[in-house]
Each structure stands twice: as structure tokens, then as C-alpha cells.
Amino acid sequence: MKLDVSTYPIIDHHCHPWAEDTREISKELYVSLMNMGGLSPEEAMDPENVIHSEFTPMGRQILHLMADFLGCKPRLSEVIEVRNKRAKKDYWEYCGELFDDAGIEGLFIDDGYSEVSVGAGLAKNDIHEFELKAPVPIRRVARIEPRFQTAVDESSSYEDFVTRFDRAIEDAVKKENVIAFKSVIAYRSGLHIDPATEEQVRKDYERSKATRARDVKHIRDWYVRRVIRKSRDLGTTFHIHAGMGDIDVVFDRSNPMQLYGLLKDPETWKTKIFLIHGGYPFSQEAAFYANALKNVYIDMSEMIPFASIPGATEKTMQILDMAPPARVVFGSDGVVIPEIHWAGAKIGRQVLEEVLGGFVKAKVYDEDEAYEAAKMILAGNAKRVYNPW
Numbered sequence: 001m002k003l004d005v006s007t008y009p010i011i012d013h014h015c016h017p018w019a020e021d022t023r024e025i026s027k028e029l030y031v032s033l034m035n036m037g038g039l040s041p042e043e044a045m046d047p048e049n050v051i052h053s054e055f056t057p058m059g060r061q062i063l064h065l066m067a068d069f070l071g072c073k074p075r076l077s078e079v080i081e082v083r084n085k086r087a088k089k090d091y092w093e094y095c096g097e098l099f100d101d102a103g104i105e106g107l108f109i110d111d112g113y114s115e116v117s118v119g120a121g122l123a124k125n126d127i128h129e130f131e132l133k134a135p136v137p138i139r140r141v142a143r144i145e146p147r148f149q150t151a152v153d154e155s156s157s158y159e160d161f162v163t164r165f166d167r168a169i170e171d172a173v174k175k176e177n178v179i180a181f182k183s184v185i186a187y188r189s190g191l192h193i194d195p196a197t198e199e200q201v202r203k204d205y206e207r208s209k210a211t212r213a214r215d216v217k218h219i220r221d222w223y224v225r226r227v228i229r230k231s232r233d234l235g236t237t238f239h240i241h242a243g244m245g246d247i248d249v250v251f252d253r254s255n256p257m258q259l260y261g262l263l264k265d266p267e268t269w270k271t272k273i274f275l276i277h278g279g280y281p282f283s284q285e286a287a288f289y290a291n292a293l294k295n296v297y298i299d300m301s302e303m304i305p306f307a308s309i310p311g312a313t314e315k316t317m318q319i320l321d322m323a324p325p326a327r328v329v330f331g332s333d334g335v336v337i338p339e340i341h342w343a344g345a346k347i348g349r350q351v352l353e354e355v356l357g358g359f360v361k362a363k364v365y366d367e368d369e370a371y372e373a374a375k376m377i378l379a380g381n382a383k384r385v386y387n388p389w
């Protein structure tokens with residue numbers, strides 16, 4: 001049984017903007033985007049590093065898709081050359097062609113950059129410029145950590161910090177077209193998020209003010225809980241990075257299992273919480289929450305298209321064997337170049353056809369139900385939950 005979901009539109013629930021300066025890309029830039037650790041110009045001097053990055057499943061599967069789309073051979077230099085020629089004519093028109101081809105209807109953009117990372121963080125793209133040029137409508141997802149750090153840096157006392165932080169969160173919704181908040185606490189102190197006492201939070205405030213440390217766990221646990229509560233009143237959802245990321249992630253505290261204390265707390269139940277990246281590779285742990293709790297959702301980004309297509313199929317099966325389709329949303333984590341968003345959409349459809357086709361074969365769903373599930377995951381859930389446009 002082969003499903004065909006090629007005509008179903010897609011909303012990309014988690015991705016990043018790209019900028020004018022990728023109108024032309026080098027082989028080195030492409031290769032550096034195809035592994036989780038990147039590839040600095042210095043590292044690119046070592047052929048051993050280049051061969052490592054060039055042959056990741058992500059690098060190859062996107063290259064094959066690009067070769068098909070561009071009508072050339074799947075050789076890196078040829079693909080990059082043809083791509084640059086097309087993009088050079090009119091970059092944003094080329095982006096529009098990619099998005100038409102993949103049936104992408106809208107993007108939820110995490111505009112965050114790293115406030116503590118040296119060099120490794122995303123560039124601070126001008127989101128307003130991107131909004132004007134993007135081939136489809138966008139909505140913004142506001143990173144909490146830069147707003148937290150700014151409030152600490154600019155504050156004159158703990159009380160002043162709390163006022164500034166709350167205002168930054170409220171302003172994001174009132175003034176910045178924001179539909180969700182996102183925390184990357186998995187990159188700072190990890191997902192084991194405890195209730196903190198005021199004394200602990202004040203102490204961490206002083207340390208953060210003095211050192212801008214990553215591991216001020218109490219005050220970070222405090223802001224996650226605070227913004228989850230505020231999201232309920234502001235009508236936003238809450239996104240939390242769960243699972244792998246680049247090497248800065250506190251990987252041994254990134255398994256969504258560690259969210260148990262937070263997610264079982266009824267205080268968090270009135271806010272819709274999205275586990276971004278589906279906890280990959282700990283997908284089954286994430287799926288359990290999406291089944292057992294009414295407010296927890298799974299976002300498939302990064303796993304698709306960063307993992308191999310067969311690997312992502314297996315993991316998506318592990319997600320959908322517990323998580324109801326109404327609790328799963330497509331995302332790509334596309335970043336730096338639009339081809340990652342585009343390839344993510346194409347691979348996302350392929351993976352869902354495979355997994356849901358298997359469900360039909362096993363008589364879990366009939367054909368109509370499988371199509372309904374795919375429609376919900378690709379765009380329907382995002383439209384229903386966010387009513388974004």
C-alpha cells in the first residue's frame with residue numbers, strides 16, 4: 001500500500017531564517033551544514049574532516065534531491081554550480097520555486113541566536129527583512145535565553161531584572177508577531193527542571209550578572225516555569241529543545257525523560273508544550289508524554305532531514321506508535337540555506353507515506369484515516385493550534 005501525500009500543504013513548525021549572503025554558496029559551506037558539528041575553514045583544510053562531512057546521510061540525501069530538482073548529476077561541485085547559477089538570477093524567486101516544489105505554505109521561525117556561545121551561535125539575522133522577502137508567510141518564535149540575558153545585563157537589582165524580563169516576554173507577543181516562546185535550556189543547564197526557591201534564584205541572578213554563566217540552573221529552571229505559566233495567559237505555546245543538537249548541547253541532560261518533574265506538574269498543564277526535535281534520538285520517551293498528557297506535542301524537526309531517510313522512518317514509527325497524530329507536527333530545523341527547509345518537506349512527506357502506509361497494512365488505520373493523520377501532521381495541527389494567518 002503506497003500512500004501519496006504529495007499534494008498536502010506543509011507548515012514548517014520549527015526552522016530558522018536565511019539571508020541574502022547565501023545567494024551564492026561554496027562547497028565548503030554546504031558540507032559544513034551537513035553535520036552537527038559544522039566545519040570551520042581551518043577544519044576544512046584537513047581532507048579527513050571533509051570526507052567525514054561530505055558523506056553524512058544528510059549531505060548525500062539532500063544532494064540527490066537537489067540534483068533531481070536542478071536536473072544535473074549528484075556530484076557536489078556540479079550541484080553547487082547549477083544551484084548558484086539559478087539563485088544568482090533572482091535569489092528570492094529561486095526560493096519561491098523551491099517552496100512551490102515542496103508545497104510549503106508557511107514557516108514558524110525561531111529567530112534566536114546564542115547569547116553566550118562564542119562563534120558557534122547563529123547569526124543575528126534581520127528578521128524583519130526576512131519577513132518581507134520570505135516566499136511564504138511567517139510567524140515568529142521568540143527565544144527566551146537572549147531575553148533573559150539582556151534583562152540580567154541591563155538590570156540594576158534582582159527586582160529590576162524580574163520587571164525587565166516580564167516586560168520582554170509580554171512585548172514579544174504584543175509587538176513582535178510572536179506565537180510561541182522557545183527555551184534552549186538543554187544547551188545551558190539541562191532538562192531536569194526543578195522548582196526553585198527565591199533565595200536560590202536571587203543567588204543565581206548575582207552569579208549570572210557577574211559571570212554570564214551557562215549553568216545557573218536555579219534561575220533557568222525559574223524562567224522556564226515562569227514563561228510556561230505566562231504563555232497560558234498570553235495565548236502562546238511553549239517550545240523546548242529536547243534531544244540532540246550541536247555539540248554544545250548538554251547531551252547527558254537532554255533526554256526528554258528528564259522533563260518528567262516539569263511535565264507532571266499540573267501547573268504546566270494549561271500550556272501547550274512542544275518537544276522540539278521530538279527528543280531525537282530519544283523519540284519514544286517523547287512520544288510517551290504526547291500520549292499520556294493532553295498538553296504535550298512533538299515536533300519532528302532536525303530528525304527530518306538531518307537523520308537518514310530510513311532512520312527517520314524508524315524514529316517516526318516510534319513516535320506515532322504512541323503519540324496520537326493530532327499531537328505531532330512537521331518541522332525541518334532548516335537553517336542558513338533554504339534547501340534544508342525544502343529537502344525537509346520532501347523527506348517529511350516520504351517518511352510519513354512510508355510509516356502510515358505501514359499502519360494501513362497492519363490495519364491500525366484504514367486508508368482514509370492514514371491520509372487524515374498525514375494531513376494533520378504536515379499542516380493541520382499547526383493551523384488548528386495556532387490559527388496563524
Ligand SMILES: [Zn+2]
Pocket residue numbers: 014015016110333
Ligand atoms: Zn532550530
